[in-house]
Amino acid sequence: METEFTPWLSLGGGMLIGAAAVLLMATNGRIAGISGLTSRIFAAKADGEARGVSALFVLGLLLAAPLWLLVSGNWPTQTVPSGVLVMAAAGLLVGFGSVFGNGCTSGHGVCGISRGSGRSIVATVTFMATAAITVFVVRHMVGG
């Protein structure tokens, strides 16, 4: 299924994401890495304050779409793959891999690259590559 190329909306939305990352760092001194913040909520060892701040950030994420609905009258448009097995496997791999690799698209891809972190650049190139290979295999070799 084709999707519309949206350079301006994507650039603007991306800048909002960047502004949110700067705001969290400026006020809380924390990296806006979603896998890190989410997993800290139920980490075996994390102080209560870190847990609380992380939970509030995630709550903010969860409130974005309802706010969008409230203002615009519609949920944001999206098409989500619905295969039960595929989505269960995808969830497991994303959750495990992002925490095991110390970050996801936000922590490594946005915040890490912005700091010029070599680890984050390597991580981002790695997950971009395996993601593109996976899509290629699924769409053009298996499903094609």
Added chain:
Amino acid sequence: MKQVFALLSGLIFGLGLIISGMSDPAKVLNFLDVFGTWDPSLAFVMGGAIAVTAPGFALLRRKRATPFYDTKFRIPDRSDIDPKLMTGSGIFGVGWGLGGFCPGPALTALPIAATGTLIFVPFMLIGMWFAQRTPDPFSTLKTGEA
């Protein structure tokens, strides 16, 4: 105060994901499908985010010794490229390519309650839980060398 700003940061982050199209797996999968129905939009999301975050972080580092409502900046200080980083990132990418969701967009899309999202998110949390409790299998290699 810091709690208020944490909530606000999450909300702005989520709105950014929605506006940019990143919370739509169809767009993400098309971005990754370079040899098919390629949609380069997400390069603009990352570019836009870094264009704000990089100067923002640099400015904070120059102007501030501490955050406004906390005692210290928690910036990762590791620089070694270890097998755990590569393995984790590689596994994450495979899942991202399968479902079109990474953690932020999946959580943002959760209230929309599409079937795929309702399956994806609990399994993502289980995966995170396991990763936290999985010791680094490569750490023995390192001590072996030392």
